[in-house]
Amino acid sequence: MSQTIKLKKGFDINLAGKAENKTIEVTQPDTYALKPTDFNGLNRPKVIVKEGQNVKAGTPLFFERNVEDILYTSPVSGEVVEIKRGEKRKVLEVKILADKEIEFEKFKQFSSSDINNLSKEDAIEQLKQSGGWTNIIQRPYGCVANPADSPKAIFISAFDTHPLAPDYAYILQGQEQYFQAGLDILKKLTSGTVHLNIDGEAEVAQIFSQAKNVQLNKISGPHPAGNVGVQIHHLDPISKGDIVWTVNPVGVVIIGKLFIEGVYDTSRLVALTGSQMKNRGYAKMFAGASLTKLSENIEGEDNRYISGNVLTGEGIGADGYLGYYENQITVIPEGKYEEFMGWILPSKNKLSFHRAFGMLTFLNGKDKEFEVDTNTHGEERNFVVTGTFEDVMPMDILPTYLFKAILAEDYDDMEALGIYEVIEEDVALCEFVDVSKNPIQEILREGIELIKEG
Structure with missing residues (x-):
């Protein structure tokens, strides 16, 4: 039965440089x-x-x-x-x-009726041999799923609330047949429910509203409402011993096309975002594309090239490569400067969750777009317990104590405090609002690896 979840905790980071819903022709990389x-x-x-x-x-x-x-x-x-x-x-x-013209390995093709009659074992085998299986991610741990496991449910978040996030409804235009085929394949992999979660405050695209073999849930609220980990927490929480699988909507299309067309096609529309991007829109790229050909669309020279978004993405440089799971490229200025007493001077142009630091920011209203750079406006120091993490994390866990348990390598406390429910993207907002400037996402990954190996 479909559910509606309204979240209050979180924080929307409204940045300048959002991609327009238009397709841009770019020179394909070598x-x-x-x-x-x-x-x-x-x-x-x-x-x-x-x-x-x-x-x-x-x-x-x-x-x-x-x-x-x-x-x-x-x-x-x-x-x-x-x-x-x-x-x-x-x-x-x-x-x-x-190559100038991409050639594909040929795998078995199936009609819609053939997919319905396809066995789970045959579906898994084709996914493993083609590379399609790597689109299925396991929770806990956030790693590629083990085909031998049986997940209690599969979750797909059809919207993204990260800064400058791509619009999946636009990205997936014309992909309805492949998307449904992907859902049909995923349904074979679990005896539980396939959850398709949509933005409860936006118009629902047909590709999602008419999807079959899924439970359609509406989620609303500020970021991180679009994070699949937050959605799992409120719809079907993970306990010790539970396994849940997640798939990005683009991954669903890749899986569907693998069975309909018999090819492993990782092409997708990638959002070109950020204040330093001249022409902002969507460009067709394959996974792993080099960014070298984008230089003509970039303003300035001293920039941070990010595969993904500014919260969870990876800085890869102007000659780096698009990450396998990313549908977004962000370019913002580097922040290599010092600002005397910058933390205390009132300003209307500083983006901050804390009114004490961006004292006049809240006067701009929620629609104000901010141009940011990579300056952290402070240095790393010991944890300060402010209660801010709990204000931006709409999950029933105690993040500050979880992070401290990881640093202390306390396995029992890590498990008790909810480490099975989170991966890096779920705590990225904590890192953004952290006055102590700690590498929260790195700390969490270290804890996840400790638990996984233990």
């Missing part, structure tokens, strides 16, 4: 890269291609040594030009010089 670091928990990848080898979209590039049947496959066709390694020969990137 190179693409698949990065093991994009996949949480992928600690021991084994590369199965060599430099100079030609591959197609869907050709296996590497796999996890402990789970050899889940293949991580190329997003494009072309020549493997570099296998970049770091310390202790850790694999950082598998770089591909792309």
